[in-house]
Structure formats: structure tokens, C-alpha cells
Amino acid sequence: MAKDFVKRSENYSEWYNELVVRADLAENSAVRGCMVIKPYGYAIWEKMHDALDQMFKDTGHVNAYFPLFIPKSFLSREAEHVEGFAKECAVVTHHRLMNDPNGNGVVVDPAARLEEELIVRPTSETIIWSTYKNWIKSYRDLPILCNQWANVVRWEMRTRMFLRTAEFLWQEGHTAHATREDAEAEAKKMLDVYADFAENWMAVPVVKGVKSPNERFAGALDTYCIEAMMQDGKALQAGTSHFLGQNFAKAFEVQFLNKENKLEYVWATSWGVSTRLMGALIMTHSDDNGLVLPPKLAPIQVAIVPICKSDEQMREIDTKVEPIINALKAKGITVKYDNRTEYKPGWKFTEYEFKGVPVRLAIGPRDLENGTCEVCRRDTLDKITMPIEGIADHVEQLMEEIQANLFKRAADFRAAQTRKVDTWEQFKEEIEKGGFLLCHWDGTTETEERIKEETKATIRCIPNDAIEEEGACIYSGKPSHRRVIFARSY
RNA sequence: CGGGAUAUGGCGUAGUCCGGUUAGCGCGCCUGCUUUGGGAGCAGGAGAUCGCAAGUUCGAAUCUUGCUAUCCCGACCA
Numbered sequence: 001m002a003k004d005f006v007k008r009s010e011n012y013s014e015w016y017n018e019l020v021v022r023a024d025l026a027e028n029s030a031v032r033g034c035m036v037i038k039p040y041g042y043a044i045w046e047k048m049h050d051a052l053d054q055m056f057k058d059t060g061h062v063n064a065y066f067p068l069f070i071p072k073s074f075l076s077r078e079a080e081h082v083e084g085f086a087k088e089c090a091v092v093t094h095h096r097l098m099n100d101p102n103g104n105g106v107v108v109d110p111a112a113r114l115e116e117e118l119i120v121r122p123t124s125e126t127i128i129w130s131t132y133k134n135w136i137k138s139y140r141d142l143p144i145l146c147n148q149w150a151n152v153v154r155w156e157m158r159t160r161m162f163l164r165t166a167e168f169l170w171q172e173g174h175t176a177h178a179t180r181e182d183a184e185a186e187a188k189k190m191l192d193v194y195a196d197f198a199e200n201w202m203a204v205p206v207v208k209g210v211k212s213p214n215e216r217f218a219g220a221l222d223t224y225c226i227e228a229m230m231q232d233g234k235a236l237q238a239g240t241s242h243f244l245g246q247n248f249a250k251a252f253e254v255q256f257l258n259k260e261n262k263l264e265y266v267w268a269t270s271w272g273v274s275t276r277l278m279g280a281l282i283m284t285h286s287d288d289n290g291l292v293l294p295p296k297l298a299p300i301q302v303a304i305v306p307i308c309k310s311d312e313q314m315r316e317i318d319t320k321v322e323p324i325i326n327a328l329k330a331k332g333i334t335v336k337y338d339n340r341t342e343y344k345p346g347w348k349f350t351e352y353e354f355k356g357v358p359v360r361l362a363i364g365p366r367d368l369e370n371g372t373c374e375v376c377r378r379d380t381l382d383k384i385t386m387p388i389e390g391i392a393d394h395v396e397q398l399m400e401e402i403q404a405n406l407f408k409r410a411a412d413f414r415a416a417q418t419r420k421v422d423t424w425e426q427f428k429e430e431i432e433k434g435g436f437l438l439c440h441w442d443g444t445t446e447t448e449e450r451i452k453e454e455t456k457a458t459i460r461c462i463p464n465d466a467i468e469e470e471g472a473c474i475y476s477g478k479p480s481h482r483r484v485i486f487a488r489s490y
Numbered sequence: 491c492g493g494g495a496u497a498u499g500g501c502g503u504a505g506u507c508c509g510g511u512u513a514g515c516g517c518g519c520c521u522g523c524u525u526u527g528g529g530a531g532c533a534g535g536a537g538a539u540c541g542c543a544a545g546u547u548c549g550a551a552u553c554u555u556g557c558u559a560u561c562c563c564g565a566c567c568a
Contacts, residue, residue, distance in 0.1 A: 002529080003529060004517095032559095032560085087566065087567090088566075088567070123568095152568095154567075154568080156566080156567060156568095157491095157565080157566060157567080158566085158567085163568085164567070164568070168568080170568085217568095236568095237568060238568095239568090240568070272568080273568090274568060276568055305527095306526095307526065307527050308526070309525085309526065341526085343526090343529085344525080344526050344528090344529075344530060345526060345527065345528075346526080346527080346528040346529055346530080347526095347528085347529045347530085348528095348529090349527095349528050349529080350528065350529045351529080353528090354529095362527070364526090364527050365527085366527075367527095374527080490568090
């Protein structure tokens with residue numbers, strides 16, 4: 001049990017903030033709104049990065065890198081795009097500092113003002129499409145399937161570690177296609193990749209769907225998304241994939257000659273997930289004892305803690321543990337054997353538990369006598385004592401069990417917190433309890449905005465698997481053909 | 491950009507109303523001994539220009555003024 005750790009039920013957001021810091025994932029930095037991702041937190045992101053990167057490559061994508069700075073004029077080329085991002089851009093205006101004539105350190109050199117100001121990228125569509133213009137002449141140049149891993153800056157008013165920071169890490173895929181169909185298929189394919197990753201690596205169940213026009217990415221014709229439910233019942237957008245139509249191609253005059261020797265505008269997509277996924281991971285699985293990690297993303301999958309009364313006994317345990325470590329490593333399992341003497345076993349138990357290590361093994365004098373070892377799994381906190389013989393096989397199996405159990409637990413929770421609501425009165429009542437509300441909606445932005453104003457709930461998405469059924473809009477009573485998901489969100 | 495609050499060793503805080511010894515405590519850190527099956531105990535030790543600047547005073551963490559920074563609540567958002 002971790003001391004002085006606030007419970008989820010008492011104050012969910014404080015629980016989250018404290019967890020991030022105490023589990024050594026990240027900390028606040030000297031720069032407002034920006035965080036330092038600490039080694040343990042970064043190790044988790046790195047695992048996400050590696051798995052996603054492989055999935056992108058398996059679907060034919062290649063990595064590239066585009067500049068951090070974007071000429072101010074580029075941003076205004078696409079009208080909706082600039083409107084969406086203008087309010088949160090960091091702007092570089094000068095390129096030199098000088099000694100303050102009054103002796104107060106350094107100041108901006110007024111003589112070094114940039115001819116054209118530079119925007120620190122909030123996203124890279126504009127710089128990338130200005131580049132693609134030079135890459136694309138013929139249908140033979142298509143498709144272009146590029147991804148980049150980068151940092152972006154969005155000057156946010158209110159920030160929370162991982163969920164919303166002024167600077168964050170992400171990947172952004174930017175693809176160019178010859179036909180509308182190809183581009184739409186690409187956007188949907190990448191959404192499937194994201195859903196696959198969320199569910200099979202993060203063990204986070206997600207709803208695939210399309211955003212309402214109101215929630216659409218600035219400059220897109222359609223925004224597809226995966227939505228996850230956190231333990232407080234709020235929704236979290238975990239990834240988005242956009243069908244951009246020909247908007248950027250037109251803004252940057254990217255045309256190609258088709259087989260009929262006619263000029264056509266290129267069709268585009270973009271898609272991204274960010275370090276926000278860390279927030280989703282934390283808020284889906286963790287409990288009042290700290291972080292809970294799915295084995296596939298845990299930097300340390302097994303922690304081994306020796307319990308002993310003397311140096312001699314420690315050496316005995318070291319010897320006993322060595323083959324276990326080797327057997328686990330041979331199975332590709334990441335092990336940490338912690339035989340530091342400055343911490344007591346109890347301290348280590350709490351520590352690894354707090355950091356979400358999926359499995360802990362403990363070996364003490366009793367085990368030495370019996371040839372046994374204590375196995376504790378993080379998801380259920382169940383402890384059993386079993387023979388050391390065959391322990392690696394057992395642990396390997398446990399990894400799969402824990403991974404599956406975490407997903408099932410989250411899926412069950414989501415199912416229990418998802419319900420159909422058919423009247424406005426009921427809606428106002430139910431939205432207070434959190435969770436996803438499946439409701440009919442008349443399809444208008446006006447209704448959506450009204451509902452948001454009155455209840456703070458937004459349409460998270462129109463689910464792909466929504467059943468066609470006739471109904472009446474929860475708010476206006478007008479006809480509707482399918483239910484959409486309403487929820488309060490991060 | 492509106493409304494509210496706070497600023498004291500690495501972290502959390504007491505003291506501020508009502509000015510007066512060496513700025514107290516907990517956690518953490520260092521040393522030593524004893525410990526080790528769920529965050530060990532004892533002893534000793536290091537660490538603070540009390541956010542910054544000016545003012546009032548014999549004397550300021552404490553009172554006054556100005557500045558700065560941060561946090562919370564709104565508008566904005568992956």
C-alpha cells in the first residue's frame with residue numbers, strides 16, 4: 001500500500017496528477033505548460049513508439065522529417081486550418097539576442113527581426129504539402145505514404161501532464177493519393193491500425209467512429225477517431241485520422257497528371273497519436289495502489305525481490321535467482337532483479353506495485369528451504385507460492401493472462417457505463433453519472449452546441465457500428481437514423 | 491483576457507492577524523549501528539539571502555507599496 005496516496009473515488013484528477021509524479025513518469029518543468037518526461041515514463045512511450053512504428057511500416061509507410069518552423073504565410077493558405085490553430089501558435093519573431101545596454105543580462109536584439117515570422121508547428125500539414133508540391137508531378141509519384149515522429153507546440157491555456165501540454169510528442173502521417181477512394185481507404189485503414197494498437201498493446205478498448213462536423217479537424221472533410229472511456233466515466237480521444245479531400249492540394253497547388261494526361265488535384269490524409277496515449281493508458285488501468293501497466297508496454301515486466309537476513313543468504317539467493325533471470329530473458333521477458341540492501345523488501349513491493357510492474361517474484365529463506373518462490377500479479381494483487389521449477393513458463397503465461405484481463409476489465413467497465421438514453425430529462429440526469437450515452441441526434445450543429453452549453457457533453461463520435469434505426473433527437477425531437485455517443489470528455 | 495488565492499531548505503508545511511532569542515516540524519538526503527516475508531528503529535549530521543525591489547522601524551518572514559511567478563475557477567483545446 002502506498003502511503004498518503006489519494007484514492008480515485010476521493011479526487012480523481014488529484015489521483016491522476018499525483019500518480020504521474022510518484023510513478024516517476026513525468027514532472028513539471030521550468031517552462032509553463034511543458035513537462036519533463038522522465039526515463040520511466042519515456043520507456044513506456046518508447047515501447048508505444050516502437051510498436052506503432054512497426055505497424056506503420058507493415059502498412060507501407062516510411063518515416064521522414066519536416067521542419068519545426070513553418071513560415072507564417074503557409075498557415076493561412078488553408079482558411080479553416082488557420083482558423084483552427086491561429087489562437088494557439090508560438091511565433092518566432094527574432095533570431096538574435098544581445099547584451100542589455102542597461103546591464104540586465106541578454107535581451108532580444110531589435111535589429112534581428114525576421115523578415116517573415118515563423119510559427120512553431122502545431123501540426124505539419126502546411127509545411128508538408130508545400131513540400132509535396134515538388135514531389136508530385138505524375139500519377140506514378142503516388143501514393144506518398146510518409147510519417148514523422150516529432151514534437152509540436154499548441155499554446156494551451158490549461159494544461160495537464162500527458163493529457164494536454166503546450167509541447168507534446170506525437171507521430172503524424174501525411175499521405176497523398178490519386179483518388180478520393182484511395183485517400184478515404186487510407187484514413188480508415190490507419191484508424192484500424194490505431195484501434196488495433198489501443199486494444200492489443202495498450203489493452204484499452206476503443207470505439208471507432210467519425211466526428212460530427214463540429215468536432216472535425218480544421219481543414220478536413222472527415223475526421224475518424226478512436227474514443228476510450230476513462231475510469232471516471234469521461235471520454236478521451238485517443239487517436240484521429242483525417243480525410244482531407246483536396247483542401248491542402250488546392251491550397252498548395254499540388255496537381256498531378258493522370259493516365260489520361262489531365263491535371264488533377266491530389267487527395268490527402270493525415271493521422272496522429274500523441275503522448276496523450278500515456279494519459280489514456282494510466283487512466284484506464286491504474287488503481288489506488290498506483291500505476292497498472294499491460295505487460296506488452298511495461299518497461300519492467302518482472303521484478304524479483306530477495307528477502308534475506310545476512311550477506312551470506314543474499315549470495316545464496318543471487319545464485320538461486322540467476323537461472324530464473326536467464327530463463328525469463330530467454331523468453332524475451334524484461335526482468336529487474338533488485339538486490340539493493342538499502343531498501344527493505346516491503347519498500348520494494350510497494351515501489352514496483354506503484355510503478356505498475358505486472359509481475360513480482362519474491363524469494364526468501366522459506367523459499368530457499370522449499371525450492372519455491374512467491375508470485376504476485378499486479379492486476380489482481382493475487383499472491384501464490386509455487387515451485388521455482390517451471391516458473392518461467394508460468395510467468396510467460398501470466399503475461400498473457402494479465403494483458404487479456406486488463407482489456408476485459410476495461411471493456412466490462414465501459415459496457416457497464418454505456419447506456420441508451422431517449423429523453424432529454426433522462427439525459428440531463430444520466431450525464432451527471434458519467435459514461436457514454438447512446439442517443440439520437442438530429443445531425444445539426446445547433447443542437448450539438450445547445451447540448452454542450454447545457455450539459456458540457458459533446459458528441460464523441462458517430463460509431464462505425466451504429467445500428468440503423470429510426471428515432472427522435474434527444475433534444476429537438478426531429479427524426480434521426482442512428483444513435484451517436486455523447487459524453488463529457490478530456 | 492476576466493474572477494479568486496498563494497509564494498518559507500529538494501518536497502510538504504508552522505510561524506504572518508498582534509514585528510522582538512539561533513525561523514519550528516514531517517518526508518527526503520548524508521554518516522554509523524541494529525534491521526530485512528508489505529514503505530524499519532535509534533543516534534548523529536548537512537541543507538533557507540523567508541519570490542524580487544523599495545519603504546516604515548532600534549528591529550521585518552511578519553506592516554506598506556510596486557513588481558514577478560505559480561495555482562485554482564471561467565472562455566479555448568489532441
